Amino acid sequence: MKSVCLNPIRSQIQPPLQRRTMANVSTNVEVGLDTNYDRKAELKAFDDSKTGVKGLVDAGIAKVPRIFINDQSKINHKSGSGAHVSSLPILSLEGMDEDSSMRDELREACEEWGFFQVINHGIPEGVLEDMLEGIRGFHEQDPQVKKEYYSRDNLRNVTYNTNFDFYQSQAANWRDTLTYTMAPDPPTPEELPTICRDVIIRYSAEVIKLGRKLFELLSEALGLDPSHLNDMGCSEGLHCVGHYYPACPEPELTTGIGKHTDICFLTVVLQDQLGGLQVLQNDQWIDVTPIPGALIVNLVTNDRFKSVYHRVLAKNIGPRISVVCFFRTHFQEGIGSSRLYGPIKELLSEENPPKYREITLKDYVSNHYNKGQDGGRQLDYARLY
Ligand code: OGA
Ligand code: NI
Numbered sequence: 001m002k003s004v005c006l007n008p009i010r011s012q013i014q015p016p017l018q019r020r021t022m023a024n025v026s027t028n029v030e031v032g033l034d035t036n037y038d039r040k041a042e043l044k045a046f047d048d049s050k051t052g053v054k055g056l057v058d059a060g061i062a063k064v065p066r067i068f069i070n071d072q073s074k075i076n077h078k079s080g081s082g083a084h085v086s087s088l089p090i091l092s093l094e095g096m097d098e099d100s101s102m103r104d105e106l107r108e109a110c111e112e113w114g115f116f117q118v119i120n121h122g123i124p125e126g127v128l129e130d131m132l133e134g135i136r137g138f139h140e141q142d143p144q145v146k147k148e149y150y151s152r153d154n155l156r157n158v159t160y161n162t163n164f165d166f167y168q169s170q171a172a173n174w175r176d177t178l179t180y181t182m183a184p185d186p187p188t189p190e191e192l193p194t195i196c197r198d199v200i201i202r203y204s205a206e207v208i209k210l211g212r213k214l215f216e217l218l219s220e221a222l223g224l225d226p227s228h229l230n231d232m233g234c235s236e237g238l239h240c241v242g243h244y245y246p247a248c249p250e251p252e253l254t255t256g257i258g259k260h261t262d263i264c265f266l267t268v269v270l271q272d273q274l275g276g277l278q279v280l281q282n283d284q285w286i287d288v289t290p291i292p293g294a295l296i297v298n299l300v301t302n303d304r305f306k307s308v309y310h311r312v313l314a315k316n317i318g319p320r321i322s323v324v325c326f327f328r329t330h331f332q333e334g335i336g337s338s339r340l341y342g343p344i345k346e347l348l349s350e351e352n353p354p355k356y357r358e359i360t361l362k363d364y365v366s367n368h369y370n371k372g373q374d375g376g377r378q379l380d381y382a383r384l385y
Contacts, residue, residue: 042067043167050150051143052162052176054319057246068254070171088279088286089113094120096217107221110297114306115279117294122213123206128292131203132272132321134196135242138178139319141195149178149193154331154369157187165372174254174314176244181330183208183238196242204238207268207325211235214266215327218299224346229299233339234265237329237361245276247318256312256320263368263378264326267296274320280309300379302343302355307379329361331369338362342382356382 049055089109096102109116149160158180163173180187182204192200215229245256256276270292271277277288288294299305342358359382367381
């Protein structure tokens with residue numbers, strides 16, 4: 001197995017020298033009996049600070065503010081047994097074109113797991129390392145520079161904020177994110193933050209190339225013509241997020257990203273070595289042991305391939321950095337945004353009737369943003385029965 005050497009885990013966060021700079025946010029202890037807790041006001045005060053979760057940590061907060069506290073019964077930090085952990089598929093892409101038994105393994109991984117890691121994927125190790133470093137650099141630069149990007153305007157090509165669904169979700173997640181859309185209409189280089197501009201352009205081009213290859217292999221795995229999924233436009237949109245999960249003083253009270261499924265045709269996840277990503281398999285949370293180049297598959301295949309629940313734990317070490325590329329268009333108008341997608345007709349039959357209605361990506365993505373990540377399956381929005 002080819003392994004990629006990434007930067008060693010950074011030392012623990014520095015103790016704070018300055019006092020908290022943002023509006024006073026209440027913690028679980030402080031608000032325990034406080035009936036005047038005004039969640040909306042606290043969300044707004046935090047958002048207005050534009051300094052994200054990292055700003056809280058830099059200010060030395062020792063308790064998780066209440067707006068981030070999750071229903072504890074939903075967080076169980078234990079993962080599955082070792083046996084399960086090792087069974088998350090790791091697939092090598094080298095030679096898969098010529099080897100149909102390797103493609104069978106891919107199909108099985110999609111049917112049984114919906115989530116697997118790929119190695120020998122052709123993206124140079126140096127590019128993966130630089131990409132993670134670029135995202136770290138963005139989040140660790142002067143807050144004044146970062147603030148320029150802080151926004152919840154989904155029509156902007158490049159934004160930075162804490163949780164896209166901050167105002168909709170029941171509990172905020174312990175994570176800040178740089179968001180950018182690279183296809184079909186990429187931002188101009190000047191729109192991308194200077195500190196990670198070049199590597200974003202380089203890495204995204206590599207991910208699109210890899211995505212096209214995966215869509216070919218997945219088409220074949222479904223018994224379709226190799227160009228089928230690419231011809232449907234599955235690789236035309238690329239929406240990306242660079243997550244920064246700061247160390248959390250009370251990781252048992254919150255999550256880095258709550259339980260969810262992704263909204264896209266295919267996701268490519270690059271994670272650093274810290275761990276915390278888990279997938280739900282047979283009612284058990286299984287760790288996705290860090291190997292760079294992990295992939296989450298999420299095809300609209302009438303449930304033949306799994307769209308799987310996953311999440312990221314909050315941890316008392318950090319920051320953890322990940323770059324997640326979703327193959328889908330975003331809110332921008334353009335090719336593909338109004339095309340109808342539904343179960344692939346060639347795969348339907350009397351025994352396998354459509355379980356989902358046809359919808360546009362625009363409709364699908366808008367629903368996701370209006371509702372936020374509520375723990376349900378994204379595909380259920382289009383489910384017929
Ligand atoms: C996501 C996601 C996982 C990670 O952004 O949808 O699942 O490792 N991220 O950050
Ligand atoms: Ni996800």
